[in-house]
Amino acid sequence: MREAGAVTVLTGAGISTESGIPDFRGPQGLWTRNPAAQAMFTIENYLADPEVRRRAWEMRLASPVWSAEPNRAHRALVALERAGRLRAIVTQNTDGLHQEAGSGPERVLEVHGTARWAMCTDCDDRTPMREVLPRIEAGETDPPCRDCGGVLKSATVSFGQSLDPEVLSAAIDAGRDCDLFVAIGTSLTVHPVAGLCEVALSAGARLVIVNAEPTPYDDVADALVRDPIGEALPRLVDAAALG
Numbered sequence: 001m002r003e004a005g006a007v008t009v010l011t012g013a014g015i016s017t018e019s020g021i022p023d024f025r026g027p028q029g030l031w032t033r034n035p036a037a038q039a040m041f042t043i044e045n046y047l048a049d050p051e052v053r054r055r056a057w058e059m060r061l062a063s064p065v066w067s068a069e070p071n072r073a074h075r076a077l078v079a080l081e082r083a084g085r086l087r088a089i090v091t092q093n094t095d096g097l098h099q100e101a102g103s104g105p106e107r108v109l110e111v112h113g114t115a116r117w118a119m120c121t122d123c124d125d126r127t128p129m130r131e132v133l134p135r136i137e138a139g140e141t142d143p144p145c146r147d148c149g150g151v152l153k154s155a156t157v158s159f160g161q162s163l164d165p166e167v168l169s170a171a172i173d174a175g176r177d178c179d180l181f182v183a184i185g186t187s188l189t190v191h192p193v194a195g196l197c198e199v200a201l202s203a204g205a206r207l208v209i210v211n212a213e214p215t216p217y218d219d220v221a222d223a224l225v226r227d228p229i230g231e232a233l234p235r236l237v238d239a240a241a242l243g
């Protein structure tokens with residue numbers, strides 16, 4: 001961290017667990033506790049089945065995201081940026097907590113989209129999620145797009161949907177352009193994003209993984225940090241005298 005001029009980080013659900021948002025594959029993860037849930041959240045099922053949409057809207061309304069606050073790990077990345085050392089934050093998270101913490105929105109690449117916006121699956125019109133959720137509270141179970149009547153969904157990438165090619169290509173550039181690539185709180189099992197570790201290594205960067213559990217990239221990493229992310233990240237940034 002001390003030697004790296006440009007640091008790109010890749011964050012996953014593990015950076016937000018301390019903010020009260022459960023991850024998917026950790027010990028308390030949503031998929032770990034309820035494997036069937038994963039099958040439900042494909043784009044095909046969502047578009048075909050109003051019952052899937054009803055349950056998805058209930059989950060959005062009850063989401064911990066609405067009351068979550070950024071934690072010390074999100075803030076450590078803000079300090080890294082203020083020290084002029086952060087190339088980009090590629091995030092698989094959809095919770096918007098990096099921007100809430102104060103990270104520059106232009107440096108945050110949300111490769112799996114954002115839960116803070118709703119999007120029409122027909123006309124692509126976007127509406128803030130906070131304006132749609134009151135319709136659920138008022139009794140709608142499957143609120144249609146106000147422009148075209150199409151099916152509304154959160155602006156996140158579901159299983160079966162492809163990533164936004166512009167965001168993906170910016171993320172690949174950020175992986176290629178850094179001296180140090182730090183993967184934080186991600187099981188590195190979702191592709192193509194996990195492959196950014198390879199992109200960075202091939203371009204000559206060093207790889208550090210900060211995650212409680214093993215990942216498929218541990219063998220090729222230069223260092224592994226198993227400590228809780230909320231402790232480890234501020235310590236790394238302080239040790240490099242960047243805080």
Ligand code: NAD
Nearest residue numbers: 012013014023024025026092093094095185186187212229
């Ligand atoms: P994941 O659930 O597959 O992996 C999270 C990893 O973080 C686990 O290996 C776990 O051991 C580790 N971890 C959790 N808390 C930790 C802590 N405090 N300290 C150290 N390690 C910790 O998450 P992923 O790789 O990001 O993939 C999940 C997908 O689901 C993502 O693509 C994302 O789009 C989505 N998701 C997003 C959120 C969010 O926005 N906060 C939450 C859940 C899932």
Ligand code: ZN
Nearest residue numbers: 120123145148
């Ligand atoms: Zn529409």
